[in-house]
Amino acid sequence: MEITLFFEALWQLSIAMASYILFGLLFAGILHELVPASIVTKHLGKDNISSVVKSTVFGIPLPVCSCGVIPLATSIKKSGASKGATLSFLISTPITGVDSIMATYGIFGWIFTIYRAVTSMIIAMVAGILTNIFDKDAEIKKPSFSAVAPQATSFTMNAPAKEESCCSTDSCCDSGSGSKKFSFIAAMKYAFDTLLGDIAKPLFWGLLLGALITVAIPENLSEVLKDSNWLSYLIVIAIAVPMYVCATASLPIAAGLMLSGVSAGAAFVFLSAGPATNTVTIGVVKKMLGTRSLAIYLGSIIMGSILFGLGLDYIFDITSIDPASLIHLHEEAGLIDTISAIILWGFLLWFITKPYFTKKSDCNSGSCCS
Structure with missing residues (x-):
């Protein structure tokens, strides 16, 4: 009986998400082809609030795979972006994406979707601005070329510049440099x-x-958990911060929490803190940006998630709306929902079993390399 209930719940979550995920992936692929990687470094390479805002806004819909966020952020930092811009990009990009936004709307409706997008922007911008204020990059004095011999200067100017790849690891194999024609197949x-x-x-x-x-x-x-919001928030934070879960994969977990009676605010805390950080990202942030930036990074995510979780609970309290009623789990699935769920599970099972049928590439499972 319990097994039957489990598979029923699994199918309901699948048909609620599948069509939105597939459409979001389609849009993400097209966007990836249309937006050159050079635009990223061009607009995020200044040490000011404007770069923080731009990196946050740009990171919200950016179709960057979760394993590609870190090398791309590393590239942005190496290109001269401030610590604040880099940190805001690291936070905003994993929390939301095109597929996640569509899937959030599919399960939770427009209230949750807008609230999640806006609050993730605020958390990312606050973290970036605080980092620029309290953990500024050390000024690098530009070398003077007045004393350089003319022959050396001529050699330097005439030598072909080595083009730096946008990727620092094999987890991001998209060059994105130079102009290229749109390819639907590549998308x-x-x-x-x-x-x-x-x-x-x-x-x-x-x-x-x-x-x-x-x-x-x-x-x-x-x-x-229903009687004590603070306890539920602390439990969720303790689970979400070290746990690796992408923005889309966090949705069914949050829906399960709400359907079990946990407050919408606590579920939101998981939706916000879960994708934003994990043990791997924590280590990378400490190494790339330093301990102070790491403290701002974790503090902004934890405090921001809790505060906005309380705010969401307050909104539902004053409007007398039952949050669980917003979750769209249909008793009878439409034809498109059913087909989409079957297609999605076909893809999932293929990628899960692929390593057992194909030789592992240099990128481990090969899922991060095109």
Whole structure:
């Protein structure tokens, strides 16, 4: 009986998300082809508030795979971007994306979707601005070329410049340099091979965990979490901060929490803090930006998520809206929803089992390389 309930919950979550995820991936692939990587470094290379705002806004819809965020941020930092711009980009990009925004609307409706997008921008901008204020980059004095011999100067000017790749690791294999013609095939390959391949495993486990939470959370635990918002927030934060979960894969888990009686604010805390950070990103931020930036990074995410979670609960309290009623889990799925769920699960099962049928590439599973 419990197994039947589990698979019913799993199917309901799948049909609610699938069509939006597939459409979001399609749009993400097209956007990836249309937006050159050079634009990123051009607009984020200044040490001011404007660069923080631009990096935040640019990071919201950017179709960058989760394993490609870190090398891209590293490239941005090396190109001369401030610590604040780099940090705001690191926060805003993983929290939301085109596929995640569409899937959020599919499950939670427009209130949750707008609230999630706006608050993630605010958290990222606050973190970036605080970093620029309290952890400024050390000024690098430009070398004087007046004393350089003419012969050396001539050699330097005539030598071909070595083009720096936009990727610092094999997890991002998109060059993105120079002008190129739009290719629909390349867009689809990025969307349904590179991007979906990257999120396939966390999305797979996210769906399973979401269904499990829906049917397995004890009633007494739900009552405790419902009666004490602060306790539920602290528990969720303790789980979400070190856990690796992408923005899309966090949705079914949050839906499972809400359907089990946990407040919308606590579910939002997971949606915000879960994708924004994990143990790997924490280590990279410390190494790339330093301990002070890391403290601002974690503090902004934790405090921002909790404050906006409380704000969301307050909105639902004063409007007398039942948050669980906003979750769109249809009893009878439409034809498009059913086909989309079947297609999505086909992709997920393929990427999960692919390493067992193909030789592993230099990029480990090969899901991050096009």
